[in-house]
Amino acid sequence: MSKKHNFSAGPCILPQEVFEKSAEAILDFNGIGLSLLEISHRSKDFVAVMDEARAIVKRLMNLGDDYEVLYLGGGASLQFAMVPYNLLKVGGKAAYLDTGTWAAGAIKEAKKLGNVDVVGSSKEENYSFIPKNYTVGSEYDYFHCTSNNTIYGTQMKSFPDVDTLMVCDMSSDIFSRQLDFSKFDLIYAGAQKNMGPAGVTLVVIKKEILGKTGRENMLSILDYSQHISKESMYNTPPVFPVYASLLTLQYLERNGGIAAAEVRNEAKAKLLYEEIDSNPLFETFCVKEDRSLMNVSFKLTDESKKEAFDNAWKAAGISGLNGHRSLGGYRASLYNALPIESVQVLVDVMRSIK
Numbered sequence: 523m524s525k526k527h528n529f530s531a532g533p534c535i536l537p538q539e540v541f542e543k544s545a546e547a548i549l550d551f552n553g554i555g556l557s558l559l560e561i562s563h564r565s566k567d568f569v570a571v572m573d574e575a576r577a578i579v580k581r582l583m584n585l586g587d588d589y590e591v592l593y594l595g596g597g598a599s600l601q602f603a604m605v606p607y608n609l610l611k612v613g614g615k616a617a618y619l620d621t622g623t624w625a626a627g628a629i630k631e632a633k634k635l636g637n638v639d640v641v642g643s644s645k646e647e648n649y650s651f652i653p654k655n656y657t658v659g660s661e662y663d664y665f666h667c668t669s670n671n672t673i674y675g676t677q678m679k680s681f682p683d684v685d686t687l688m689v690c691d692m693s694s695d696i697f698s699r700q701l702d703f704s705k706f707d708l709i710y711a712g713a714q715k716n717m718g719p720a721g722v723t724l725v726v727i728k729k730e731i732l733g734k735t736g737r738e739n740m741l742s743i744l745d746y747s748q749h750i751s752k753e754s755m756y757n758t759p760p761v762f763p764v765y766a767s768l769l770t771l772q773y774l775e776r777n778g779g780i781a782a783a784e785v786r787n788e789a790k791a792k793l794l795y796e797e798i799d800s801n802p803l804f805e806t807f808c809v810k811e812d813r814s815l816m817n818v819s820f821k822l823t824d825e826s827k828k829e830a831f832d833n834a835w836k837a838a839g840i841s842g843l844n845g846h847r848s849l850g851g852y853r854a855s856l857y858n859a860l861p862i863e864s865v866q867v868l869v870d871v872m873r874s875i876k
Contacts, residue, residue: 530842718767
């Protein structure tokens with residue numbers, strides 16, 4: 523069976539060598555005669571995996587010992603609750619930027635734990651742009667934003683200077699572009715969008731920000747400090763997803779790191795957006811200045827061409843191009859491991875529709 527051109531929004535495409543090494547580990551991990559799936563998470567073989575998986579994140583992000591790296595379960599959706607539980611002070615208030623479905627989900631959960639102000643929103647315009655010209659003052663315990671919006675195809679190109687802690691959900695564009703990661707006090711990301719399989723969530727947190735909410739008798743499983751003290755092993759970690767994420771990040775590091783990935787991602791996005799802009803049969807859902815480099819959401823301008831286009835891209839071996847059910851149209855996800863050759867195949871199909 524030939525390999526498909528995988529434009530799925532998540533779970534994501536991964537480097538071929540990650541699949542191969544993961545498969546080997548499932549059969550026999552490190553030559554110990556046991557599968558990765560059956561060894562103890564307390565064994566020296568897996569402890570070494572977890573230690574390196576945490577260390578490589580700080581190397582790639584150029585962060586120091588004032589930050590801690592956690593691999594947790596529950597997906598980014600659990601972080602919608604853990605962030606306010608650990609950072610929103612009793613009687614305090616948080617600021618949120620509403621840029622899409624997942625940002626709205628984070629806002630909904632935070633409101634259950636305290637006061638939340640939505641300082642900017644593009645909801646009324648169907649999330650077709652990133653809000654600008656908002657301010658976040660020191661009266662807030664933290665500011666929460668979502669760096670990339672997979673459904674609507676928008677991405678924050680810059681981040682505001684705020685007078686409080688900055689928290690960012692980077693689930694769908696983490697490790698795809700260079701940022702000053704020290705600007706953020708807490709970053710979280712579901713691995714399945716760009717750095718590994720579903721089942722684990724990365725949390726990068728500045729340790730000094732914890733323990734200041736005034737909340738007593740915190741639930742241990744929701745307490746970042748508990749997970750830090752146990753080095754991401756407060757409970758049994760998702761062993762396989764952590765290992766596959768480590769392999770993915772090792773692959774990224776060997777191939778030029780985030781800087782090189784950004785160059786490749788910009789080239790892929792440029793190729794596809796230029797076709798959309800020059801081809802009268804296609805258009806994006808969002809304003810040009812906020813277009814995502816990771817998720818290109820677009821639609822046909824002539825719905826009578828839908829059957830022909832759908833048949834053509836499927837015949838070309840393309841998979842995962844359908845848009846999110848809430849928006850429709852199409853969505854091409856250009857994650858780190860997607861080769862530019864796959865984008866060229868899609869562009870050729872788009873050019874063939876008359």
